[in-house]
Amino acid sequence: MSIKESHFRGVDLNLMVTLVVVLRERSVSRAASHLHLGQPAVSGALARLRELFDDPLLVRTAHGMEPTERALELERRLVPALGEIESALLERREFDPLTSDRTFVVGMPDWVELWLGPRILARLSASAPGVRLAIVPTDPFRGTDMLERNEMDLGIGPFAKGPAWRRERALRSMDFRCVYGAAPLDASQSLSLQDYLRFPHVLVSYRGAFDSAADAWLASRGLARDVRFSSARFASVPAILKGTPALATVPAVLADQWCTTEGLRQLPSPVPMPDFTVTSVWTAARDSDAGLKWLADAIAELAQDGLADGI
Numbered sequence: 001m002s003i004k005e006s007h008f009r010g011v012d013l014n015l016m017v018t019l020v021v022v023l024r025e026r027s028v029s030r031a032a033s034h035l036h037l038g039q040p041a042v043s044g045a046l047a048r049l050r051e052l053f054d055d056p057l058l059v060r061t062a063h064g065m066e067p068t069e070r071a072l073e074l075e076r077r078l079v080p081a082l083g084e085i086e087s088a089l090l091e092r093r094e095f096d097p098l099t100s101d102r103t104f105v106v107g108m109p110d111w112v113e114l115w116l117g118p119r120i121l122a123r124l125s126a127s128a129p130g131v132r133l134a135i136v137p138t139d140p141f142r143g144t145d146m147l148e149r150n151e152m153d154l155g156i157g158p159f160a161k162g163p164a165w166r167r168e169r170a171l172r173s174m175d176f177r178c179v180y181g182a183a184p185l186d187a188s189q190s191l192s193l194q195d196y197l198r199f200p201h202v203l204v205s206y207r208g209a210f211d212s213a214a215d216a217w218l219a220s221r222g223l224a225r226d227v228r229f230s231s232a233r234f235a236s237v238p239a240i241l242k243g244t245p246a247l248a249t250v251p252a253v254l255a256d257q258w259c260t261t262e263g264l265r266q267l268p269s270p271v272p273m274p275d276f277t278v279t280s281v282w283t284a285a286r287d288s289d290a291g292l293k294w295l296a297d298a299i300a301e302l303a304q305d306g307l308a309d310g311i
Helices: 013-023 028-035 039-053 067-092 109-128 143-148 191-196 215-221 237-243 252-261 290-304
Strands: 057-059 064-067 103-109 132-136 154-157 167-173 178-182 202-205 227-231 248-252 265-267 274-284
Touching: 013 028, 013 039, 013 067, 013 178, 039 215, 064 067, 103 109, 103 290, 109 132, 109 154, 109 248, 109 252, 109 290, 132 252, 143 274, 154 290, 167 290, 178 237, 178 252, 237 248, 248 252, 252 265, 274 290
Parallel strands: 103 132, 103 154, 202 227, 202 248
Antiparallel strands: 057 064, 154 274, 167 274, 178 248, 178 265
16 A cells, blocks of 8 residues: 655644544543643644644533544544554564563453462563563453553453454453351351351442342342442452451452462352453554563463462
8 A cells, every 4th residue: 555645744643643532532631631741732732633624523512522423433544543553663573571671561350460460470570570560450341441542551351352453362261269267167068058148248349239140140039148348359358258257259269369378268159150261352453562472471371370280
């Protein structure tokens, strides 16, 4: 494909980046924050864009700033084009973990960080001493948006299927276990449905809900459990279970870890819970990034550790 240089005369590519961010945020002030620019600079860029395309692009309505049809069409075409340019700029054909000083931003739910974080740090210390990781919180509902907004390079978690521009790799399938500390249960026996309903429950919900798939199964049988505490993070669960006779249903790898490090105990849940798959996700624009591929491969290997031992 050939281009006509004259068509780009007087056009600043940064204006296109600004346009995409303004349209995504539907706000000049929020766009300015993401672009690390002052609001007047972004307002000025928007004025130039309106002149360039002879279109208002964003109009104020009772529901806030809304894009015009022309703006939506530009967004549909510019996002993949800028992604290709970004890929070309970031592409690194060679990556030497022993000498690299790159910083990667990796999104993980806190339970994945508790599970994989120590393993990843040990691997980096041994084979990539100059590489740094910035772990940022994510969850199954925000992963795709965070990739689209360039808020993380790689995501690790139980993400649902995403759009075509998002790559994914299955790392490990796992189930759930019931864990407890102060609850007077015999770990040598199975957990009965009667005991499951007798004790209060601690639930981890990214949306602050008090119900999950387990509650749907119970409701279909005219039953209900007592969910007393809902949190978006797993980190506080061990301390709660040590001081309260309650149960929590958590991913199996976390249950195994807490039984070792926190002195908790675990039993299979009497309520059937579907298995789930932990995946790694990234954007197609980063397919040629040798450094990111190295990191993704390393994390995939670490996620498999212990499978042969049933861990």
